[in-house]
Amino acid sequence: MYYNGIYHLFYQYNPYGAVWGNIVWGHSVSRDMINWKELKPAIKPTKPFDKFGCWSGSATVLPGNKPVILYTGVVDEKQAEVQNYAIPANITDPYLQEWIKPNNNPLIAAEPSVNKTAFRDPTTAWMGPDGHWRILIGSRRKKRGIAYLYRSKDFIQWVKAKHPLHSKENTGNWECPDFFPVSIQGKKGLDNSMIKKENSIKFVLKNSLDATRYDYYTIGKYIQKIDRYVPDNTSVDGWKGLRYDYGNFYASKSFFDPSKNRRILWGWSNESDTKMDDVDKGWAGIQTIPRTIWLDPSGKQLLLWPIEELETLRGNKVHMSNQKLNKGNLLEIKGITAAQADVEVVFSFPSLDKAERFDPSWDHIEAQELCSRKGSTVQGGLGPFGLLTLASKNLQEYTPVFFRVFSSKNKHKILLCSDASSSSLKKGSYKPSFAGFLNVDMSKKKLSLRSLIDHSVVESFGAGGKMCVTSRVYPTLAVFSNAHMYAFNNGTETITIETLDAWSMNTPKKMN
Incomplete structure (x- = not known):
């Protein structure tokens, strides 16, 4: 949340080790x-x-500026x-370092009809036109995923609505639900209190599906x-639906940032190496770079882009333009710290004929299987053409x-891949x-691509944020000054790097 000029990030945390358990709410500002x-x-x-754990939830700033x-x-x-x-x-x-849990807890216990072992992760609350507060709680009934709706006049006494806000069969347990409006035009974010003009907004319902460990969203009304959400007929509801990120990204949470009128998304990227590796490191799990969310002009999907503040970390810059890449060409991007970098590139090609x-x-397999x-x-x-990130000198690791472009029934299908299969010589990692x-x-x-590289993570954004793919990788050779970055083309069609801008990224500093 944003409160009195300070951003507060709360997160699931084990203060006693780098493995799961002893869960508390970590807090950084x-x-x-x-x-x-x-x-x-x-x-x-x-x-x-909360004897057996303080699990996920949300923050709300109540009237009178009370979080x-x-x-x-x-x-x-x-x-x-x-x-x-x-x-x-x-x-x-200013840092809100001490928190009190009043004795009138719990506020909400599951009714007999609700699965009390799948009843979690309350959303940020919003007030409806009737003056009542509303929240969603994720759950399931058998294999049906559910977002239960609860209402309250005073934020203390909560009553479950007769019907869920939304549910969907065969999706399994819904975790970390999120529900928010997006403007039909422009990039400005909206708070849930800004929903009076229904013809100028759409709504997003996101759920983290426990069965797949991915985050899915729909856009709708x-x-x-009647407190019901209806996905648009262009928005697939379920496992084949849209995702914020098509990689290692789960349990995300957005919030409205009133200081810049934008909606910000945080996502968790867990480890892909072994538990023993995590113990050796002394930590496990990262937050991805915060992303701004807004509605694509088509109205059919969201766009996500790293927050503008990230650019304050940019250091030494390299620029290229009009570089041809024939089949088999490899072009090294020199002059930056390839292990900690931000690169933006626009690729062009003379024809789609090839x-x-x-x-x-292939319609029946996942995109990652095709990749x-x-x-x-x-x-x-x-294609394939793009970037080789975190590459060792002789490409033992990269x-x-x-991108890879296919032709299909008078249209084209564009695959964006982030492939960790050759990322490391280290054994035991999930690649x-x-x-x-x-x-x-x-x-x-x-086609444009932006990739953020930071030692063990590569976050990539295709076509201005139409698709995001995050990979966790653990190179053993391509580390620190031994990491390299290349542009490549392994397709028969010649590719042109119209522009490429890459920056060494400095390390963030502890806030004073």
């Missing part, structure tokens, strides 16, 4: 979401209503879950009078981020191929 100060945990299990946290507490060894609240002990403390045919049987089959070294027509299909107008015969 920042003035720019780049340079942070770690504080002591905000909430720990100390009461009967309140809602969170899930586990009350017994059978994993029964309830919803609790906490308030600052000292509202004048919120019918306030795009390889899209086999209809695995059609890797960066498998010659194509139009993480390619690349998946992550990918998704981009919805891009190809009439200009151009």
